[in-house]
Amino acid sequence: MKDVYLLSGFLGSGKTTLLANIIAHFKEEGLKPAVIMNELGELNFDSQAVEEGVPLKEMLNGCICCTGSEKTEAQIQSLLAEQEFDVLIIETTGAAHPVEALDAVYSPLFADQLNIKGIITVADSKRWLMRHEMTPQTRSLFLEQIRHAHLLLANKSDLLSEEELAKVTFELQAINPHATLLQTVNAKVPLKMIKAMQATVRPEKIEKADLGGHLHLSSRLIDFTGQEFTQEAVEDWVRTLPETVYRMKGYIPIEGNRKPMLFQYAYGLIQWMPEFVKMDPKLVIIGDGMNQIDIIGQK
Known part of the structure; x- marks a missing residue:
């Protein structure tokens, strides 16, 4: 059974840096990761963050959570059939709602082969303090990505004062008291915290x-x-x-x-x-x- 992690968060939050960090962590453990990257544009510049030798599927021009749902299923089936890997990491577009992203990934066709470990949401701490400047729709999605996370990163914490960081931490924990919250710089997370996640009922x-x-x-x-x-x-x-x-x-x-x-x-x-x-x-x-x-x- 393959462990699966979903990475959530807006563009520029540090999501791709987190992806590169996780890949390095798993390779150090002797595990082989595979990656699905999802972007709305025609070119995925973030794919350069994935090292050579790591199985990679890219989804362009479609969100994993809506029109791209069937494509996501096909990509996962393809990886399961064609590649040898131990863990699957899926980087969702910043426009993906966590529930719909999870829905797109967890198909009855191969659910017994996957162990969904959960959603890691990378929240830009400074952007959180400036969320009132977002459109209502964007702010709502930002809140949903935070609310449904299993592991929540208050990233770029080095850019805030101690008072600002305390405010961000308190407010994020109030929105999602279920998630483990980490104050991070460059989205650095201990592997043991990532592996401890569990979002599939056993x-x-x-x-x-x-x-x-x-x-x-x-x-x-x-x-x-x-x-x-x-x-x-x-x-x-x-x-x-x-x-x-x-x-x-x-x-x-x-x-x-x-x-x-x-x-x-x-x-x-x-x-x-x-x-x-x-x-x-x-x-x-x-x-x-x-x-x-x-x-x-x-x-």
């Missing part, structure tokens, strides 16, 4: 849920092998789920159908589509606290 974590275990933004893979449901039963179950379930996609066995049906859920809307190829009956769920929700057909 069976042992599910068992501990009653003891208060809670994962912030996380993903969970459900296998429905040997089960069948009616569409009505599935939709009734969906209505019982909390609003913190943001996305679901996968293939669900439906009574009377020879092949599992494609099921998608987003923003409260359900979509069913017939599938003409027999797909594995697996469903990916993305949201907050996914280790604590009840799954249809499972106790």
Whole structure:
């Protein structure tokens, strides 16, 4: 199973510097990283940050989280089929919403091969203090990238006074109390903090849920092998789920159908589509606290 890290943050925040640092860390550990870089322009100048010999896929002219979602899936499938690597690092464009970026990466086609470790958001400390100068849309995205991070870097901290740095730290922690927050210069992070991240629900974590275990933004893979449901039963179950379930996609066995049906859920809307190829009956769920929700057909 391959560990996967998503790097989030605006252009100029230090995201690509972080990518280069992480690549160097993993290579020192004897691990082989692979990289997917996503940019909205036609040329990706940041690709020079990736060393020779590191498998690299570039996505240009499309955001990983919207029109590029299918391309992201294809790139990951290609890497899994063609390359030998131990860990996958995905640098998202600054326009990517964290939930949608996670959704684009975690496909039921290969979810059992990936271990999503989480989202590292690089926040430019000085830009944070000047966020009132941003457009409302840009400021909102900035806040979302911070709110959904699993590891949050208050980068370029050397450019702030002690008072300013304390203010940034307090405000970022108030927005996302779940994330580990580091004050960084040149996006330098100890590898042990990166490897300690965990945003994929594992069976042992599910068992501990009653003891208060809670994962912030996380993903969970459900296998429905040997089960069948009616569409009505599935939709009734969906209505019982909390609003913190943001996305679901996968293939669900439906009574009377020879092949599992494609099921998608987003923003409260359900979509069913017939599938003409027999797909594995697996469903990916993305949201907050996914280790604590009840799954249809499972106790």
